[in-house]
Amino acid sequence: MVKKLTGLAALTLLLSACSTTSNTVGNTVDPVLTQSPRDLAMFTAENKQCYDRSTQPYSFVVDAHNHFRPFGGHAIPMHELDDYFRRLGVLFVNVYGIGQTLPVDSSCDYYLDCPDTLVIPSIKNDFRNASNYMEFPPDGLHLTLSMSFPNLAEPQWIKPQMQQLNQEYPDKFKWMGEVNLVKQALFKNGHKATPIEAIPQWADFMAKLREDKMPVAIHSDLGNDKEGENYKYLPLMDKVLELYPDNKIVWVHMGLSAELKNADPVKHIAVMKERLDRHPNLMLDISWRVIYDNYFIKPEVRALYVDFFNEYSTRILPGTDFVASRKKDFLVYAQEVEVTSRINLYLDDNAFRNIALGENYFRLMGLDQYRAPQICR
Numbered sequence: 001m002v003k004k005l006t007g008l009a010a011l012t013l014l015l016s017a018c019s020t021t022s023n024t025v026g027n028t029v030d031p032v033l034t035q036s037p038r039d040l041a042m043f044t045a046e047n048k049q050c051y052d053r054s055t056q057p058y059s060f061v062v063d064a065h066n067h068f069r070p071f072g073g074h075a076i077p078m079h080e081l082d083d084y085f086r087r088l089g090v091l092f093v094n095v096y097g098i099g100q101t102l103p104v105d106s107s108c109d110y111y112l113d114c115p116d117t118l119v120i121p122s123i124k125n126d127f128r129n130a131s132n133y134m135e136f137p138p139d140g141l142h143l144t145l146s147m148s149f150p151n152l153a154e155p156q157w158i159k160p161q162m163q164q165l166n167q168e169y170p171d172k173f174k175w176m177g178e179v180n181l182v183k184q185a186l187f188k189n190g191h192k193a194t195p196i197e198a199i200p201q202w203a204d205f206m207a208k209l210r211e212d213k214m215p216v217a218i219h220s221d222l223g224n225d226k227e228g229e230n231y232k233y234l235p236l237m238d239k240v241l242e243l244y245p246d247n248k249i250v251w252v253h254m255g256l257s258a259e260l261k262n263a264d265p266v267k268h269i270a271v272m273k274e275r276l277d278r279h280p281n282l283m284l285d286i287s288w289r290v291i292y293d294n295y296f297i298k299p300e301v302r303a304l305y306v307d308f309f310n311e312y313s314t315r316i317l318p319g320t321d322f323v324a325s326r327k328k329d330f331l332v333y334a335q336e337v338e339v340t341s342r343i344n345l346y347l348d349d350n351a352f353r354n355i356a357l358g359e360n361y362f363r364l365m366g367l368d369q370y371r372a373p374q375i376c377r
């Protein structure tokens with residue numbers, strides 16, 4: 001292990017609070033996360049101050065995966081979310097809508113509670129995020145608006161809708177995602193895996209993304225825990241990578257999910273490395289506590305992923321995959337930040353700087369005014 005665990009007692013206490021469902025509200029936040037506030041000036045190219053891992057937070061400064069809109073029901077207002085970010089020193093955040101919305105007349109807040117209710121992507125959440133962003137300019141934060149509307153099985157509408165958003169909010173949207181290539185959790189709600197034949201028809205919107213230098217974050221489950229199905233859907237992502245090698249593609253959750261809790265980590269890491277080696281524009285998003293709860297929590301498994309992240313440290317993006325339903329509050333977000341940041345404690349200094357302190361994000365986004373601080377020796 002690289003660093004001693006500051007606030008270990010608090011961490012252990014928190015562990016028990018966090019091992020229940022994500023809706024459970026504990027009553028504590030690890031003080032390490034809030035006691036040493038971070039600000040944007042620490043992440044500018046001019047900053048000379050080093051980052052002391054023994055006293056400063058191990059949590060990431062970038063949440064590259066945050067859904068500001070829930071599946072249904074009310075959202076946490078954006079200005080309140082901004083306050084959560086400032087309190088936790090999470091200063092760079094991707095503003096996702098949601099790729100699956102319940103009908104407006106549905107009484108559901110979460111799609112798994114209402115199987116059989118059709119969930120489909122919609123552009124309305126992107127408009128709402130943009131409108132809220134303009135109304136509440138994020139003081140002391142860098143938010144990146146993202147287009148989350150695309151239905152990848154209906155690619156003919158994507159470029160025109162991108163143009164529509166750009167017309168209403170010129171130069172505001174800098175990212176696309178999270179879009180669903182295949183998400184098994186939604187199968188009961190009418191979602192199907194995108195047919196592989198649809199992928200070549202993405203050419204025009206993928207060209208527009210390259211032109212605008214926008215990354216696209218794709219949810220593409222590798223497979224599931226059934227015998228012989230661990231990598232059932234891998235050909236879909238392979239097709240995307242083969243056809244669009246020049247696009248900046250972010251593979252969210254490394255293809256893992258609640259349906260794939262028992263992948264052999266050695267094999268999984270080998271599959272990821274092979275794609276990263278072959279596709280220099282591919283990055284992996286390691287957000288979502290499901291990955292922590294099923295993989296990183298096991299010391300022997302975690303060690304394998306830590307070696308992998310240290311070796312491929314320029315290719316990894318952190319995040320929570322928080323969904324801002326009004327049923328949640330600051331403590332829930334703080335816990336998700338804490339749990340999804342725990343892996344950072346084990347990274348070497350170089351990987352910690354690239355992943356947790358934002359260097360990868362700044363490079364991917366071409367944010368030349370920002371730079372991750374050097375680590376204090």
Ligand SMILES: [Zn+2]
Pocket residue numbers: 065067178321
């Ligand atoms: Zn997500």
